[in-house]
Amino acid sequence: MDATSSTWIYKRDARVSRPTEDILWNRDGINYLLPEIQLLHKAPGLRPKDQADFEACLPLLNAAGRRWLRSALDVAHPGHPWLNEL
Template sequence: MRGGRCGRWWVAGGWAIEAFTNSPRRHDDLDPSIARSDVAALRQHLSGRLDVWAADDGALRPLVGQDDPLPATCGNLWLRASGADPWEYDVILMNVTSTRWTYKRDARISLPADEILWTREGIPYLRPEVQLLHKALGLRPKDQADFEACLHLLEPAPRAWLRSALGIAHPGHPWLAHL
């Protein structure tokens, strides 16, 4: 889970699902993820390379300079080369320490930090069941497609974990009937 001087990082979002399922689909951007505690190191690393914007309450605001505070409720950082360029990265901020990950929408759901990732060819990815939990709230067509692509590939333990986590955080979710 180490990304050099920038701290911990891993691939999340649709790219993590695609790596797990080997089912390609269109992506609008790259979805790296970092621990919320590593934001300062990431911003320092990106300084002068990419513009950093904080997503908070459905709005984006630029983070200018290292002292510009990150809103406590910010869940994502959006990155691009400049205001004239398209967004390249949607950096997903996660509540994870060196030992524990906690679901941002329901603190009753957590796992040991070492259990939220898997690795392929040296690249760390968010485990599919954890990524699907994050996607569950949106239920966009691509989220449904990702769920369907994963469903037959999830082993019994990850499937049971997802069923339990959905039951706690999103009771009555339509995916529960398929798990």
């Protein structure tokens, strides 16, 4: 993960970034990357397991997560097939 103390930067396209404090969620004291961040990292490969993860996560993404992922894909991976589903 590329990040400073205040900003996470997508390693494949520095135009996509987010405040570091906004890339994690916590459950039972454990921090996890937000699903939209994980999906962005999986997007270039489009392996069957990445597609399965996208399909599993899509109904769980809130509106803000969907908007952010759509915007990040538009910038870093224009024309990506997931854009049609977001």
